[in-house]
Amino acid sequence: MYDLINMSCIGIDKMKTNGRHTTTLELTRSEIIDHIEAGARRRLHISAQDLVRRYRRGELEDPGAVADLLALANLLPDNDPIFGNAAA
Amino acid sequence: MATPPPNLAKLLGRVRQLTEEYKAGNRQSFKSFRELVSLLLSSTIMKTGGGVQLVLLKNEEKKGVIGGRKGPTDPLPLNNGRYLRLSMSLELTDTPEGPRLKVYDSSFQYQLDRDGKHWIFRYDYLRHPASQHPPAHFQIRGKLTEQLVLRQGHPLERVHFPTSRVSLEAIIRLLAIQFGVRCNEPPDVWQPVLAESEHLFFRIAHLPLSGPAE
Numbered sequence: 399m400y401d402l403i404n405m406s407c408i409g410i411d412k413m414k415t416n417g418r419h420t421t422t423l424e425l426t427r428s429e430i431i432d433h434i435e436a437g438a439r440r441r442l443h444i445s446a447q448d449l450v451r452r453y454r455r456g457e458l459e460d461p462g463a464v465a466d467l468l469a470l471a472n473l474l475p476d477n478d479p480i481f482g483n484a485a486a
Numbered sequence: 487m488a489t490p491p492p493n494l495a496k497l498l499g500r501v502r503q504l505t506e507e508y509k510a511g512n513r514q515s516f517k518s519f520r521e522l523v524s525l526l527l528s529s530t531i532m533k534t535g536g537g538v539q540l541v542l543l544k545n546e547e548k549k550g551v552i553g554g555r556k557g558p559t560d561p562l563p564l565n566n567g568r569y570l571r572l573s574m575s576l577e578l579t580d581t582p583e584g585p586r587l588k589v590y591d592s593s594f595q596y597q598l599d600r601d602g603k604h605w606i607f608r609y610d611y612l613r614h615p616a617s618q619h620p621p622a623h624f625q626i627r628g629k630l631t632e633q634l635v636l637r638q639g640h641p642l643e644r645v646h647f648p649t650s651r652v653s654l655e656a657i658i659r660l661l662a663i664q665f666g667v668r669c670n671e672p673p674d675v676w677q678p679v680l681a682e683s684e685h686l687f688f689r690i691a692h693l694p695l696s697g698p699a700e
Contacts, residue, residue: 419537419555420524422517424544437559456617460644462610462625463602465593466558469551469573472591473543 430470431480437467446471447480454481491675498682500525505686511578511585516540516550519576519587523552523654526683529676530658530669531570533563538572548578561600564661565668571595571602572654588613588692594657596665609652613692620648621694651691655684 425433434446441464442449450471452458461468474480504525507518517540524538537555551573554560558573575591590613598604611622623646630642658680661667669676 419535420520420539421537421555422520422540422542423557424542426544430543433557433559453617458617461612461617461619462593462595462608462623462646465591465595465608465610466553466571466573469553469558469575469591469593470541472575473541473546473549473551475546 425473427474427478430473434467434470437464441467447482450480451482488674491672493671494675494678497525497529497671497675497679501679501683502686505683508587509690511587513547515578515587516542516576519574520552522683523572523574526654526658526680527562529671529679531564531661531667532670533565534670536563538562550576552576561595561597561602565670566666568667569597569600569602570657570661571597571605574654586690592654594652594654596657596661609649609657611651611694613694619646622649622651623647624649624652651688651694653684653687653691655680655687 431446434449438444438446438449444452446467449458449464449467453461453464453468453471458464471480501522504518504522508515508522510518520538520540527536527538539553539555539557539560541551541553541557543549551558553573554562554571559571561569561571564570571593572595573591573593574589577588577590578585579588589611591611593608593610595602595608596606598606605627607627608625609623610619610625612619613621625643625646627643630636636642636645662669662676671679
């Protein structure tokens with residue numbers, strides 16, 4: 399699994415209570431896209447750009463299957479180049 | 487009359503405090519939401535060693551994603567050795583009542599394996615759906631007993647059953663009660679904790695139509 403915690407990151411805060419962890423991780427645009435790219439290639443054999451553009455055009459057959467990757471894409475602004483001309 | 491469990495009042499107080507904080511609609515709201523999700527899962531079905539992470543885009547103050555310990559693609563380990571993949575997209579939005587933290591998308595998938603190839607059920611809520619699926623829907627990976635019911639090439643797992651809003655608390659209850667996942671607190675603690683949190687959530691939750699508005 400592509401591991402977000404091992405990526406270079408900025409501004410982490412961590413808490414541990416009763417053996418459970420909560421953390422905050424700040425990622426750059428490039429790190430987010432790398433993560434989506436890895437997941438999209440592994441699961442659907444398409445690029446990150448293909449994934450988010452197909453989703454925004456309503457062309458993904460089962461978007462829930464990759465809802466976790468789409469959630470990461472939601473962090474990017476609607477005018478990010480990865481979305482191209484797909485509807486925001 | 488039975489005496490309430492000693493830590494119940496403390497947990498209920500914490501639920502109310504975190505809810506007030508995330509409703510405040512400021513930068514702290516993201517962390518308060520993260521802490522609330524962690525409290526609900528830690529009191530119930532999440533295995534020791536699991537965790538909740540908030541992911542933010544650097545220099546972006548208004549959006550965040552909640553997921554497992556290593557992000558939204560990292561499922562939460564459960565007490566029965568199975569997993570819950572959880573992702574919730576959060577955004578600070580201006581409303582007539584002032585800024586609010588809103589959950590724009592959420593997805594909860596119960597699965598046997600870390601990769602999610604062997605998933606059991608999934609609930610998705612997409613506030614701005616980009617397809618013809620109902621914005622809030624439930625899917626089950628299984629087979630119908632009856633034949634010749636589904637469209638050709640459209641197995642049951644691809645049927646998106648429309649729902650209203652389904653809370654994280656409801657998914658936890660479903661797993662605890664109907665799938666038998668053990669909870670970390672006794673029922674007289676975790677049940678009122680989930681009830682309080684869910685009650686507060688539904689006061690402000692957006693309820694979607696089951697299809698396009700136009």
